[in-house]
Amino acid sequence: MVGATEGPAGFQAVRETNLGIVLRTIRTSAPCSRAVVAASTGLTKATVSSLVAELIDRGLVCETGLVNQRRVGRPGMMLTINGSTLVAIGLEVNVDYLALATMDLLEREVLTRHVAFDARAAGPEECALRLRDLLLEATADPLLRDRPLLGVSVAVPALIDVASGTVSNAPNLGWRGFPLKRRLTDLLADTALAGAPVLVDNDANLGAVAEYRGGHLARTLDLVYLTGEVGIGAGVLMNGEPLRGASGFAGEIGHIPLLKDGPRCACGQRGCLEALAGLDSILRRAVPDLVPDGPVRGSVVESLVAETARRAEADDPTALDALTSAGEWLGRAAATLVNLLNPSAIILGGYFVPLSPWLLPPCREAMAAHSFAPDSGNCRIEPSTLGLSAAARGGAMALIDALDTGSLPLPPGSNAA
Amino acid sequence: MVGATEGPAGFQAVRETNLGIVLRTIRTSAPCSRAVVAASTGLTKATVSSLVAELIDRGLVCETGLVNQRRVGRPGMMLTINGSTLVAIGLEVNVDYLALATMDLLEREVLTRHVAFDARAAGPEECALRLRDLLLEATADPLLRDRPLLGVSVAVPALIDVASGTVSNAPNLGWRGFPLKRRLTDLLADTALAGAPVLVDNDANLGAVAEYRGGHLARTLDLVYLTGEVGIGAGVLMNGEPLRGASGFAGEIGHIPLLKDGPRCACGQRGCLEALAGLDSILRRAVPDLVPDGPVRGSVVESLVAETARRAEADDPTALDALTSAGEWLGRAAATLVNLLNPSAIILGGYFVPLSPWLLPPCREAMAAHSFAPDSGNCRIEPSTLGLSAAARGGAMALIDALDTGSLPLPPGSNAA
Known part of the structure; x- marks a missing residue:
């Protein structure tokens, strides 16, 4: 949605959408100048400058200091994605372990965890509690502390109703009809991670995403x-x-x-x-x-x-x-x-x-x-x-994909500390 | 390609492309007026009128006589696809029969043939000859005579290299590496069907097309x-x-x-x-x-x-x-x-x-x-x-699809007799 609508609420919505468009353009084309962003998006240079300033303020984009030497005229400061702020967290539940993988917007692995856990013996409620603790421990780590969170993905070896985030049937875990997305969202409600989007998907699907994006093939x-x-x-x-x-x-x-x-x-x-x-x-x-x-x-x-x-x-x-x-x-x-x-x-x-x-x-x-x-x-x-963290990594990548395609919003609290 | 290029050859190519665009627009929207075609394609009304006149001349489009009563202003004559000229022919080779299905641009079945044939005993060369004869007999039928041919599709129960039209392996026919498209094209070269495009595909793939387009599901x-x-x-x-x-x-x-x-x-x-x-x-x-x-x-x-x-x-x-x-x-x-x-x-x-x-x-x-x-x-x-003619019907539909998507040209000789 490139353009103006009426009223301040409409204006803010358009601005948020345009922020996402500019961010995705920079992700795809980085390093690139503001002029290239304007040309790619059809937005005016003044609008792009204002949006880029906000993305820099939010810590999502930074200037590389490089200038484009191939063009005539005044050289432009080049833009790139700031890998040092926003992170996406992928979790995985399996029969014998829980895994956590964190990625920044440059798809670099920031922090991983792998803990032995018997999800079958524990049951889904206990497992959801353990996932919450794992999230809170990880985000308290100096590597992640104060970094805004794009969202949380959970991979489960099960038939999943992705729309509702419900584990329909996980025979090897002995789980059936457990609303994991709702439960984990509730458990995070009174923590610093309140409001973080939670996605639940099948572990194999997310493993395939990880292979496609970052495996040796x-x-x-x-x-x-x-x-x-x-x-x-x-x-x-x-x-x-x-x-x-x-x-x-x-x-x-x-x-x-x-x-x-x-x-x-x-x-x-x-x-x-x-x-x-x-x-x-x-x-x-x-x-x-x-x-x-x-x-x-x-x-x-x-x-x-x-x-x-x-x-x-x-x-x-x-x-x-x-x-x-x-x-x-x-x-x-x-x-x-x-x-x-x-x-x-x-x-x-x-x-x-x-x-x-x-x-x-x-x-x-x-x-x-x-x-x-x-x-x-x-x-x-x-x-x-990719080892045992493939599905967790794939989940983090799927969140970044969702940001790229606009199906996940920029987190409101992504202003750099 | 909507627009002009330089030189008479370029002009003719653009006109052919635009004829296809207008034909597809009418297929999708019929009955519709010239004004709707102009609005949908971005072509000027004068260009659309000229192209429609040619399509009517070629017997591909006709005026229905209906007028659009919902709009103010001068009522327009409505256009629709002329189902009485161009036809597409689907052939099928199987272990015990050859089938032929003919469809017009309205996807109505015009003529079908089903003949017992032992393609295994006959071998591929003999089978190609029999397919040619079947085509010549069918197109000599009063139902098809003088009707321009969009193309011929051949369904075979085999691994097919679709690009080259080669039957890679048909174990139940005992065929291997037979260039069916090239052979049938050669056999048609000195007949009235010379130059007709020939497509070869797997019988199950074409059966699925027939089910998707015209089956009970x-x-x-x-x-x-x-x-x-x-x-x-x-x-x-x-x-x-x-x-x-x-x-x-x-x-x-x-x-x-x-x-x-x-x-x-x-x-x-x-x-x-x-x-x-x-x-x-x-x-x-x-x-x-x-x-x-x-x-x-x-x-x-x-x-x-x-x-x-x-x-x-x-x-x-x-x-x-x-x-x-x-x-x-x-x-x-x-x-x-x-x-x-x-x-x-x-x-x-x-x-x-x-x-x-x-x-x-x-x-x-x-x-x-x-x-x-x-x-x-x-x-x-x-x-x-759909009975035993599903793959043959699907082949004819696939040819019409190819016309719709522009991957098959309008036949040069499609002027109505």
Whole structure:
């Protein structure tokens, strides 16, 4: 909305919108001069100067000191994004940990946290409290203190109703119908973070965003990110756009039926990918002597994964068999993706990364065998380089995306201290 | 391209482009006045009048005689698309038939043909000759004679390189690397159809177009069309757009691995959907006494399908078992689609339609059981109402789409006789 409306309220709304437009233009074109911003936006130079002054005052934009030498006339001071103020925070809930990633407007990671947490045993209410504490601890850190907050994103391995921020069904957490967005917003209401926008999304979808924006295969237009946890989810980008389906429930690869009358899955069915190649299944078969009764959750997961890798390294046949079998099932699921979606890349995330030396060879073999297109339609399958914080990072990036597209407002309190 | 360029060649190109723009505007807004066309396109009224006169001369647009009574001033003669001249022809090659569908610019079916043909036994060269003959016979029909041709589309159950119009791999036809577009273009070169644009695409993709444009679930944004032939392909529309993948090879649902060490498929693998629920597999199990040795192809397919339906109607246990088993595998494949893509509708086409009374109950049960989202994410699965000509019709519609989007030119010889 470039232009004027009537009345002071209308004027302020137009000014806020134009501030966002100018900020996005600078994000895209930085370093750039005020004249370039004016030319790109169609706003007058005087308006741009006034808006830029406010963005500098708010600490969102700064002058680089560089001048544009390529043009004739008076050299202009160049503008760029100020990475030292506004931050976006991505949180992730998983079966054995909570993660937090903070990014500035230049998409640099400012601060991360990874804490062991048993979200299944704790339940959703306790988990929401823990997320609030994690947020308050992080924003009290000297790295974040006094920096305005764009918003908070929460990644959950679950079917999510994104519009309401409700966790519809998270079988591996044992959560159903929990209004996480509303609850976390309420819990923040009497803190310094009151009013911060909260978004809730599926962990695989946000992992795919992180890979597309900052992974080693960044900007691959047709990309699938597979979470490698107790649950297995797929975040799908087709032509650079998230594939969400009619109700936002796409990407539930963990529950595609691969083996008739196969092992029981947490969802209640038999022979789902998750029951054949999810972490619970791998650990149960790879290190049977160490796995506790009941679902494998909480901090024990990380140490069991490390032990599985250690035994595989030492050629322990039980561990190798388990990983070979899981890799083969993963390869059949990957071939299903290749046949249905023809992506350019499938990226294995989470705990699949440390186990990839043993998972990938049988996985690649099965994928090639069951892909109809030659050379699997040129699809590569590789481990992620983003570690266990991919979904949290992707959430922070999604918030910055939302600022860029204007679907998230500039935070009111973003004046620099 | 609305505007002027230099020189007579540039002028003619601009005029051709503007003719297309005006034609598309009238297609979208008909009935509409010249004034509305001018307002929508930004062209002057004088230019619009001249272009409309040419479109009327070419027989593409006509005056309806209606006047716009809602506006003050001199009433304008209303314009609409002339459905009586230009036609688009869609052809389909399948394992047991060739189909032809002809549509006018109002998307009315003008003429259809369905002939039994064994494309596997004939081979691609012989098939291209037969397609040429079919085209020449059809365009000699009084319904089509003297009507200008927008283009020819050919649907093939195969991996297609759409850019070059090459059939990369059609295992059920036994074709590989056949340059169908080039061959058919060459064969038409010394006929009245010389120079007609030829497009080649996958049959499932074109079936999905036909369903989206003219099926009983038309305009369903997230839709999957399944071909029900010896091969099973999926045409996927997500948010109304075809999902083609990185190399155009998406939708090969016939080869997703559903049963480890299952029956051998034509692609060379074991346990593919096609080997469990394709027509060859169904007929072999349903009417074992009637199935010949070797692949079931050619005109016998249609009669065996009819006999299978007859026996199932008569509660023959062998036929019922075969259909129940195939239906269940189809349901597992449908659940895979639901879990990965979350569509609103899956439409069973081809020979699945006459067999749907027996296929659908076990299919729906398995789909519901293996879909992770509740109520299969609200996905319905239903038989097509378009019969065996869906892909041919979709091809004709795709040509009209291409005219609408300007990627196909107005045919030079479209002056009305």
